Amino acid sequence: MNVLLIGANGQIGxxxxxxxxKSNEHTVRAMVRKEEQAEELxxxxxxxxxxxxxxxxxxxxxxxxxxxxxxxxxxxGGSTGYDKTLLIDLDGAVKTFEAAEKAGVERYVMVxxxxxxxxxxxxxxxxxxxxxxxxxDKMLEESNLNYTIVRPGGLLNEPGTGKxxxxxNLERGSIPREDVARTVMESLTEENTYKRSFDLMSGDTSIAxxxxxx
Amino acid sequence: MNVLLIGANGQIGxxxxxxxxKSNEHTVRAMVRKEEQAEELxxxxxxxxxxxxxxxxxxxxxxxxxxxxxxxxxxxGGSTGYDKTLLIDLDGAVKTFEAAEKAGVERYVMVxxxxxxxxxxxxxxxxxxxxxxxxxDKMLEESNLNYTIVRPGGLLNEPGTGKxxxxxNLERGSIPREDVARTVMESLTEENTYKRSFDLMSGDTSIAxxxxxx
Numbered sequence: 001m002n003v004l005l006i007g008a009n010g011q012i013g014x015x016x017x018x019x020x021x022k023s024n025e026h027t028v029r030a031m032v033r034k035e036e037q038a039e040e041l042x043x044x045x046x047x048x049x050x051x052x053x054x055x056x057x058x059x060x061x062x063x064x065x066x067x068x069x070x071x072x073x074x075x076x077g078g079s080t081g082y083d084k085t086l087l088i089d090l091d092g093a094v095k096t097f098e099a100a101e102k103a104g105v106e107r108y109v110m111v112x113x114x115x116x117x118x119x120x121x122x123x124x125x126x127x128x129x130x131x132x133x134x135x136x137d138k139m140l141e142e143s144n145l146n147y148t149i150v151r152p153g154g155l156l157n158e159p160g161t162g163k164x165x166x167x168x169n170l171e172r173g174s175i176p177r178e179d180v181a182r183t184v185m186e187s188l189t190e191e192n193t194y195k196r197s198f199d200l201m202s203g204d205t206s207i208a209x210x211x212x213x214x
Numbered sequence: 215m216n217v218l219l220i221g222a223n224g225q226i227g228x229x230x231x232x233x234x235x236k237s238n239e240h241t242v243r244a245m246v247r248k249e250e251q252a253e254e255l256x257x258x259x260x261x262x263x264x265x266x267x268x269x270x271x272x273x274x275x276x277x278x279x280x281x282x283x284x285x286x287x288x289x290x291g292g293s294t295g296y297d298k299t300l301l302i303d304l305d306g307a308v309k310t311f312e313a314a315e316k317a318g319v320e321r322y323v324m325v326x327x328x329x330x331x332x333x334x335x336x337x338x339x340x341x342x343x344x345x346x347x348x349x350x351d352k353m354l355e356e357s358n359l360n361y362t363i364v365r366p367g368g369l370l371n372e373p374g375t376g377k378x379x380x381x382x383n384l385e386r387g388s389i390p391r392e393d394v395a396r397t398v399m400e401s402l403t404e405e406n407t408y409k410r411s412f413d414l415m416s417g418d419t420s421i422a423x424x425x426x427x428x
Contacts, residue, residue, distance in 0.1 A: 081296060
């Protein structure tokens with residue numbers, strides 16, 4: 001698959017660039033916001049496109065054209081205000097759904113957050129963030145895209161183990177970002193994850209097997 | 215109709231309390247956030263219930279039980295942060311859709327905002343507010359409720375004229391809050407507004423006639 005990766009400069013995004021680039025099955029088009037990020041990627045031989053989730057949807061449509069799948073690994077991050085949460089994590093995400101549909105891309109994998117689907121479990125401190133992720137996921141489920149929504153637990157920077165737990169309802173846990181990236185990539189072509197949403201933690205099953213039984 | 219009015223202490227809400235209370239067709243149950251607001255309403259003989267849009271949906275279900283319609287005239291207001299925009303204008307609104315469905319209330323009238331449906335027209339300065347209103351409206355349209363979404367232009371405090379323009383796409387204009395309240399009330403039983411969304415400005419047609427031709 002030729003994959004448009006949105007949020008290629010993020011922490012999970014960087015793992016995904018590497019994994020997709022090394023993969024024999026996929027090619028990656030890395031979407032980033034800043035010229036210098038694009039230049040850096042191009043130096044490594046990566047196809048990079050400039051587009052801003054706060055900008056017009058047209059640039060994203062153009063970026064998605066010719067791709068077979070979109071991965072959303074972007075986020076406004078913890079250091080910006082809730083204006084950016086609304087503009088990027090919610091409206092920016094929905095723009096990419098619309099862009100994928102307009103560009104004729106059917107497959108879409110969203111990196112969401114553990115408990116984004118359960119209002120009762122939202123931590124008081126970052127409740128507004130969950131609101132944005134929740135409704136972005138809802139809009140994706142209502143779209144015509146062939147989506148997969150992955151909801152990882154606490155994100156770690158340690159190296160991945162390749163062993164996960166993936167299921168509709170898991171207990172709170174954590175997982176290395178590298179394993180999130182691998183799971184997202186392997187989901188692209190795993191039909192059992194089509195039109196599905198699931199929690200993701202470290203576990204003791206190989207990614208391929210876990211996704212077959214999600 | 216017995217109407218649950220959400221945001222009864224707001225500027226449009228106060229007009230609606232008066233209008234519904236004086237009407238021969240309707241009775242009003244005013245939902246407010248603060249004890250003193252409820253007391254003040256009760257002193258005037260108005261049925262008032264306490265519930266917080268940031269709280270659990272259960273209290274709202276209880277408030278809606280026995281009602282025939284819900285009007286949403288609440289808002290986080292211009293003086294709070296965008297955390298409240300996410301929690302009240304978006305998630306709080308969606309809680310009331312869920313509550314109406316759970317309580318068996320079918321009719322729902324939403325006070326939205328002019329251009330909430332047109333991303334390209336969102337003013338830079340309050341874009342995040344539009345995002346919240348946009349997705350609240352989208353979720354209402356996706357719900358099973360018999361909704362009407364009213365999108366008034368610039369809100370004025372001058373007395374109403376009873377003359378409006380109501381249509382799916384109007385040019386920017388303004389309208390007294392009193393006329394918004396009257397239009398919302400008259401929409402409740404006007405079948406031509408069922409499952410419809412429209413812009414609302416001051417105009418030269420009576421409210422009843424404008425709603426028949428929306």
